[in-house]
Amino acid sequence: MLRIAVPNKGSLSGPAADMLHEAGYQQRRESKELRIVDPENEVEFFYLRPRDIAIYVSSGRLDIGITGRDLLIDSGANAEEILPLGFARSTFRFASKPGTADGIDDLAGKTVATSYEGIVAKHLADSGVDASVVHLDGAVETAIELGVAEVIADVVETGTSLRNAGLEVFGEPIMKSEAIVVRRTGADAEEPKVQQFLRRLQGVLVARTYVMMDYDCRVEQLEKAVALTPGLESPTVSPLHNEGWVAVRAMVPAKEAQRIMDDLYAIGARAILTTAIHACRL
Numbered sequence: 242m243l244r245i246a247v248p249n250k251g252s253l254s255g256p257a258a259d260m261l262h263e264a265g266y267q268q269r270r271e272s273k274e275l276r277i278v279d280p281e282n283e284v285e286f287f288y289l290r291p292r293d294i295a296i297y298v299s300s301g302r303l304d305i306g307i308t309g310r311d312l313l314i315d316s317g318a319n320a321e322e323i324l325p326l327g328f329a330r331s332t333f334r335f336a337s338k339p340g341t342a343d344g345i346d347d348l349a350g351k352t353v354a355t356s357y358e359g360i361v362a363k364h365l366a367d368s369g370v371d372a373s374v375v376h377l378d379g380a381v382e383t384a385i386e387l388g389v390a391e392v393i394a395d396v397v398e399t400g401t402s403l404r405n406a407g408l409e410v411f412g413e414p415i416m417k418s419e420a421i422v423v424r425r426t427g428a429d430a431e432e433p434k435v436q437q438f439l440r441r442l443q444g445v446l447v448a449r450t451y452v453m454m455d456y457d458c459r460v461e462q463l464e465k466a467v468a469l470t471p472g473l474e475s476p477t478v479s480p481l482h483n484e485g486w487v488a489v490r491a492m493v494p495a496k497e498a499q500r501i502m503d504d505l506y507a508i509g510a511r512a513i514l515t516t517a518i519h520a521c522r523l
């Protein structure tokens with residue numbers, strides 16, 4: 242049975258459970274459940290603190306986990322990213338009172354408050370900057386107002402928390418993060434159960450980002466039309482009963498669907514339809 246760690250709280254937990262559900266796995270019904278077995282899929286899910294997940298996975302007791310890239314790096318655990326999942330996107334940034342810092346060199350001799358001490362200490366060391374780091378559990382924006390630090394380093398999603406605290410980001414982003422699947426470093430990547438799990442999640446990602454497009458066009462326009470809708474491998478082209486016409490079917494990125502429909506129409510394609518993809522295996 243595959244043993245999988247899933248975030249039990251915070252920004253990662255809802256979207257992770259939704260994705261697993263879409264991939265056909267049972268999920269817990271109630272937020273106090275700590276583990277559930279999905280016997281049909283031969284998977285056991287453990288609901289753990291997002292920060293702890295890479296550590297459990299690196300111990301080898303759990304096969305796979307869903308966590309944030311920033312949390313993996315911060316933990317320093319012996320685990321590696323094997324699939325990005327496209328949700329819980331954020332950047333990790335330095336911030337301070339406006340006009341007090343411009344770049345990382347301005348941190349020398351200052352104190353940085355953060356909940357991600359591992360990331361910050363490594364980044365300062367890699368940049369050769371000598372600054373102190375104070376670890377706080379959360380709400381780090383307040384640390385500057387209360388004089389605990391001159392600078393903070395924190396997750397930024399919309400920037401609202403920083404604005405509300407009268408702070409501004411400075412310097413380059415320390416890192417970009419999103420939800421990821423992690424495994425113990427060097428674990429057998431070809432393990433069939435792990436591969437099947439990853440294929441299911443990849444299927445959800447594809448179903449979320451692509452739509453199926455169908456249209457009819459004149460044979461003379463086919464090459465131009467196919468250039469607009471190349472599909473993932475190659476589009477399906479079928480003859481129509483009306484001579485000189487073909488029907489074309491191809492997957493297209495959902496974000497570009499409306500523009501592609503306009504372009505197809507402009508070259509004479511008609512009966513252009515898009516439909517959602519519910520599940521897929523590439």
Ligand SMILES: Nc1ncnc2c1ncn2[C@@H]1O[C@H](COP(=O)(O)OP(=O)(O)OP(=O)(O)O)[C@@H](O)[C@H]1O
Pocket residue numbers: 250251252253291292308309310311312329330331379396397398399418419420
């Ligand atoms: N607005 C956000 N706030 C915090 N974390 C976010 C946000 N958007 C994305 N994330 C990502 O979610 C993960 C942090 O989740 P975690 O559960 O540890 O913190 P949280 O969502 O702030 O929850 P908590 O209420 O327990 O502090 C990180 O990978 C982080 O990059």
Ligand SMILES: O=P(O)(O)OC[C@H]1O[C@H](OP(=O)(O)OP(=O)(O)O)[C@H](O)[C@@H]1O
Pocket residue numbers: 378379380381382395396397398399400401402403
């Ligand atoms: O850029 P934003 O969209 O404002 O999101 C980022 C903020 O959200 C998180 O805080 P959270 O509310 O989880 O509180 P915490 O600091 O106590 O974890 C994070 O620590 C930032 O403060």
Ligand SMILES: [Mg+2]
Pocket residue numbers: 379
């Ligand atoms: Mg938080």
